[in-house]
Amino acid sequence: MKSAVETLNPTRVRLTVEVPFEELKPSLDAAYRKINQQVQVPGFRKGKIPARIIDQRFGRGAVLEEAVNEALPKFYSEAITEGEISPLGQPEVDITELKDNELLTFTAEVDIRPEIEIPDYSGIEVTVDAVEVSDEDIDSAVERLRERFASSTVVERAAAEGDEVKIDLEARVDGEVLEDGVASGVSYTIGSGQMLDGLDEAVTGLEAGGTATFTSELKGGSRAGSEAEVSVKVESVSSRELPELDDEFAQLASEFDTLEELREDSRKRLADEKKYQQATEAQEKVLDALLELVEVPIPQKLLADEVETRKHNLEHHQLGQLGMDLDAYLALQEKSLEEFEAELKEQAEKGIRTQFVLDEVAKQEKLSVSQEELTEHLMRRAQSSGMGPDQFAKAVVEGGQVQMLVGEVRRGKALAAVVESVTVNDSNGEPVHLDEDEDADADEAGQDATAEAGDAAAEGTAAEGTAKADD
CATH class of the missing domain: 3.30.70.1050 (Trigger factor ribosome-binding domain)
Known part of the structure; x- marks a missing residue:
């Protein structure tokens, strides 16, 4: 031959x-x-x-x-x-x-795969938010915990802000009741703003048995984005009572004996969350800066396939689970099909460029993936997919996707290595140094980011039996 x-x-x-x-x-x-x-x-x-x-x-x-x-x-x-x-x-x-x-x-x-050259990236400098936990942040965290321990008592009076009401809803579009626009026995806290616009005003002042009608734009379902006439009936009104903020509450809501200890634990938790957010922000900004330094030719067929894959997944998986079609989604997002497809193409292109660049960095840095690292990543992916670890692992093996996961971990490690070698300052002008735990967080964040970027370029494949002679 x-x-x-x-x-x-x-x-x-x-x-x-x-x-x-x-x-x-x-x-x-x-x-x-x-x-x-x-x-x-x-x-x-x-x-x-x-x-x-x-x-x-x-x-x-x-x-x-x-x-x-x-x-x-x-x-x-x-x-x-x-x-x-x-x-x-x-x-x-x-x-x-x-x-x-x-x-x-x-x-x-x-x-x-195009041949790309990774330049010296050690001169990259990025600025991230400083890790600052204010008293207001702690107050909000404690208040959210307090809300979880609120008690409700049915009252015989008109509903007011802060009350919890049990309601029935019926939505009509163009005079027709929607199949997915009927709900009964829904619990709703007035003032939370967690449902339809106009609902708070409609139920405020109603007693049990009271009804009202209002107009609102539907946020989900088969007619998302459409103006609907919504009928609401109040079944019951309950007054919500929050526990006193004292040591007794701390003992009820946590393992701590005093409110001060609970607040101090909240401060630590919030600081840890913000450190993780800081690490994530650092790797995102460093990645963007790295991509600006590297010229990456994009295979057009690969790009077209990736765009089509992303569109298919959105239409038939994500939106399907929400009972929404693409037209309803575009109406909700207030975007034209052309704008949507342009954004999709931009995201797909960045995903492909990200994988090419980080794969080359991993190759230069001679990074490998241990079985322990792969297992940890598999566990995280299983959790985010809603599947059990064994079920997810079986699906990965049967689908021939093991190398895809290995690539995600390797690229995450490559991004973490780049972050370590550049200059990261916080918004106060102070240098940000990742300790061992934060470095692991950044590594995890990098793996998640590269996984989300798309897997189109993860592994080149040969014909493997699919090449056929033309008729």
Whole structure:
């Protein structure tokens, strides 16, 4: 077999492969055996039909086509190995010449990873928010905890702000009741603003049994973004009473004996949260700065496939779970289809560039992934997917996605390594140094960010049996 590589552009090549007929012989024999098991010819036992009879009955061309289809993946793999190229996705194969008992020639066009050069990035400087926990932050955290321990008592009076009401809702669009616009026995705290605009005003002043009608834009469901006429009926009104902020409350709501100890624990927790947010902000800003330094050619077919994948996942998975279609989503977001697709393309392009750049950094830094690191990442992905670790791991293995997860971890480590080598200051002008725990947080954040960036460029794949001869 002989092969030649022609560079079409920085991200795409054309392989031209010539295969002497002798090397096609094993696949030709396999084709006769396969056809032998699939057909019946009077006078011959199944599997014992001579090759010349198969040629007469079914045509030599059918046998050659079967043989070529079976052989193409092998010859393609040998050609990319010989050419030392890293393919992305499936090739576009074209049989250019097939001479019986003489020669098979085919071409294969495929996207490849572009060669990129990572410049010295140690001069990158970014500024992140300082870790500051105010008394107001602590007050808000304690108040949220206090809300969780509030008690409710049914009262015989008009509903007021802060009360909890049990309500029935019915939404109509163009005079028709929506199938997913009816709800009964919904608990709602007046003033929380957590449901429909206009609901607070509608129920305020109503007693049990009272009704009201108001107009509101639907935020979810089959007609998200549409103006609806909403009828609400109050079943009951309950007064919410918050516990006193004292040591007794601290003992009720936590493992601490005093309110001061509870507040101090809240301060520590908030500081830890803000340190994680700071680490996440640092890796996001450093990544953006790194991408600005590197010119990355984007394979256009890969980009188109990634855009289509993201759009499909949004339409058929995320929006489907919310009972919403793309038109309703666009109306809710107040975006045109063109604006949506432009944003999607921008996100996909950044995801691909991120993976190419961080893969190259990982290669330069000679970063590897341990079994423990892979297991920890798998556990986090399983948790975010809502699946059990064993179930998620089985799905990953069966779907051939192990290398994808390895790539996510490796890229996360690459991003963390870049963050460590650049200058990060907080908004007060103080240098930010990640300690061991925070470094692990940044590493985790980097893995999550690169996972979200998209997996289109994670692993280039060969034909693996999918390249077929043209009819």
